[in-house]
Amino acid sequence: MNVNNPKILALDFDGVICDGLIEYFEVAWRTYCQVWLPVNETPPDDLASKFYRLRPVIETGWEMPILIRALLAGIAEEKILQKWGSIVQEILQTENLNAKEIGTKLDKLRDEWIATDLEGWLSLHRFYPGVIDKIKATVASLTKLYIITTKEGRFVQKLLRQEEVYLTPEVIFGKEVKRPKYEILRELIKLHNIAADAVWFVEDRLKTLQVVDKQTDLQEVKLFLADWGYNTPSEKVTAQNDPRIQLLSLSEFAKDFSEWIVVSG
Numbered sequence: 001m002n003v004n005n006p007k008i009l010a011l012d013f014d015g016v017i018c019d020g021l022i023e024y025f026e027v028a029w030r031t032y033c034q035v036w037l038p039v040n041e042t043p044p045d046d047l048a049s050k051f052y053r054l055r056p057v058i059e060t061g062w063e064m065p066i067l068i069r070a071l072l073a074g075i076a077e078e079k080i081l082q083k084w085g086s087i088v089q090e091i092l093q094t095e096n097l098n099a100k101e102i103g104t105k106l107d108k109l110r111d112e113w114i115a116t117d118l119e120g121w122l123s124l125h126r127f128y129p130g131v132i133d134k135i136k137a138t139v140a141s142l143t144k145l146y147i148i149t150t151k152e153g154r155f156v157q158k159l160l161r162q163e164e165v166y167l168t169p170e171v172i173f174g175k176e177v178k179r180p181k182y183e184i185l186r187e188l189i190k191l192h193n194i195a196a197d198a199v200w201f202v203e204d205r206l207k208t209l210q211v212v213d214k215q216t217d218l219q220e221v222k223l224f225l226a227d228w229g230y231n232t233p234s235e236k237v238t239a240q241n242d243p244r245i246q247l248l249s250l251s252e253f254a255k256d257f258s259e260w261i262v263v264s265g
Contacts, residue, residue: 005141005257005258006200006257007143007192007194008143008145008146008188008194008198009138009144009145009200010146010147010148010199011146011201012181012203012204012208012226013147013149013151014149014230015204015205015228015229015230015231016202016226016229017131017135018131018159019125019126020124020125021052021055022124023124023125024058024061024064025047025052026124027064028064029043029065029068030109030113031064031106032065032069034109035102035105044072047068047071047072051067051068053077054077054080054081056205056231056232059150059205059207060150061150061175062099062100062102062103062106063099064106065102066091066102067080070087070091122158122159122162125159127163129250130250131253131254133254134254135160143257144171144192146171146172146188147167147172148181149172149174149175150175151174151175152174152175152176153169153173153174153177154174156172156174157172180211181203181211181212182215182218185201185212185221186215186218195220196217196218196219196220196221197222199221199222200221200222200224200257200260201221201222202253203223204225204226204229204230204231205231206231206235206245209223209225209239209245213244219244222246222261223246224247225246225248226248226253227239227247227249246260248260
């Protein structure tokens with residue numbers, strides 16, 4: 001099938017471009033230790049594997065130490081998958097915690113880690129196979145590439161530079177912009193004076209894609225759920241059954257844009 005290439009390709013970072021599960025757990029555990037002061041600062045053997053499985057429930061970084069707290073409190077994994085939003089709020093309220101303060105602690109620990117051991121920090125991230133080549137090919141094409149992420153933009157730049165990908169700050173929208181992803185997509189459409197269907201957005205969080213779809217002026221944006229990222233089997237099924245969202249595999253992502261589109265009917 002021949003389709004026009006997108007004028008804008010917008011990519012999430014964590015779970016689409018980069019897999020940082022090992023780093024997430026490490027910085028989350030360090031933050032947990034600062035907040036809860038456990039007697040033993042060595043995590044239980046099975047904690048990391050549980051954390052990796054449940055990473056899809058996390059929306060922003062400050063929730064990661066809360067996830068560790070929930071697991072150590074014995075909350076069942078299935079319950080966390082189904083009721084994470086209410087579990088987070090309950091832990092914050094019952095333990096008199098402030099989400100912003102936890103996020104500040106986590107960011108400070110990450111900053112100190114980067115400042116003192118940049119190579120060690122970088123080594124805990126890996127890029128999904130073929131993704132860097134796709135990014136480089138897109139940058140060299142007529143399609144404009146943007147990264148829209150809840151990760152700090154400066155961290156994104158540090159990681160990409162290790163792969164010799166040098167993006168200008170204005171094409172990276174990180175946590176610091178403090179705006180929903182759908183608002184950024186709207187701004188890009190206006191900035192480039194293009195139709196919404198010329199924008200393709202790849203994200204690994206189903207909820208984020210569903211929120212974009214609810215915006216009446218963005219209902220022509222092409223939405224793709226990255227099935228290699230941080231999402232659950234049930235979310236993949238939901239995406240497959242949603243005519244507005246296309247489930248995208250890593251092998252499809254690496255191909256030409258014309259091969260991304262599934263012809264329905």
